[in-house]
Amino acid sequence: MHQVTLSPNELLGLFNLLPDVVFFIKDTQCRYTHVNQTLSQRVGIKRHEEILGRSVLELYPATLAGRYILQDQRVLRGETIENLLELQLYPNRSTGWCLTRKQPVIEHGRIVGLIGISRDLGQPDSRHSSFERLREIVDHMQEHFHEPLRVRNLAEKSGVSVAQLERLFKRVFQITPQQMLTKLRIEAAMRLLHGNDSIARIGQACGFSDQSAFARQFKSTVGMTPRDYRAMVRTGATHVTPVSPA
Known part of the structure; x- marks a missing residue:
């Protein structure tokens, strides 16, 4: 050939x-x-x-x-x-x-x-047969993202295996459950960084185990530290509007 x-x-x-x-x-x-x-x-x-x-x-x-x-x-x-x-x-x-x-x-x-x-990252595939069931899982993640959620527990809640849940998430949302959780936490952190809470308190409120873990994930995802992001927002260096959850 x-x-x-x-x-x-x-x-x-x-x-x-x-x-x-x-x-x-x-x-x-x-x-x-x-x-x-x-x-x-x-x-x-x-x-x-x-x-x-x-x-x-x-x-x-x-x-x-x-x-x-x-x-x-x-x-x-x-x-x-x-x-x-x-x-x-x-x-x-x-x-x-x-x-x-x-x-x-x-x-x-x-x-x-x-x-x-x-x-x-596009819009979820709402026509997929598993969309409503997965939407319930995402709703649960949105309500509890500040807690130590485990993909295995989410899979049990939805009645499928971990592999099946990850496959369905990628088909419907284009990302894995863990990536969805990261997305929810970072979006929440971006919103809270517009306020006056300490960075340590914000990291804890968004489900990160400690401030260093929060800083690492935030920088890896957003491209700057939480401190730099807050400074940018306060100086009006650029127009930043966190996107809403999927």
């Missing part, structure tokens, strides 16, 4: 047709060599050619750029990042959840760059 191989430009042409997907290829210096129109629009540059040869450090706020560089470095060492749930901040836009995948580009046995996509 003849194997079909698409060139980077052919891939780019395909991803230009998807407005909810960011597509990019970078070299070993983390500089963009290919980007689609969606990425151009979200960094506020009309012509994608103006992005080529530049790194995220030149295009994104430092808090986000630092996270992206760390991801890139992991991939350039040979790691594949798959279905990473992230909260991205876009200029003049509300916050948006996405699932990111990055993998090395290998030629003749050596890594010559990386390729990646970030897909916007």
Whole structure:
């Protein structure tokens, strides 16, 4: 059987047709060599050619750029990042959840760059036969996310195995139950950080075991520490509106 191989430009042409997907290829210096129109629009540059040869450090706020560089470095060492749930901040836009995948580009046995996509997290599939049952589980998670919830207990509550629950969640919500729980906790934390409670108290109220665990998860997901996020909100550095739960 003849194997079909698409060139980077052919891939780019395909991803230009998807407005909810960011597509990019970078070299070993983390500089963009290919980007689609969606990425151009979200960094506020009309012509994608103006992005080529530049790194995220030149295009994104430092808090986000630092996270992206760390991801890139992991991939350039040979790691594949798959279905990473992230909260991205876009200029003049509300916050948006996405699932990111990055993998090395290998030629003749050596890594010559990386390729990646970030897909916007869409609406749940309400037509799926399991939607109502899963919606009850999500409602339970929304009411108890501050507690130490376990996926095994959620599976027992819904009458299925852990594997079945994870499969159904990915089919209906596009993310796993654990990712859903993280999403609910981070959204709640973002709302509370607009107030005056201490960061430690907010972390505890959102179900994190301690302040360091809260800071790690928040930075990994949002791209900045809870303290930096609060400072950004208070100085009005950008328009930030936490998205509502799925």
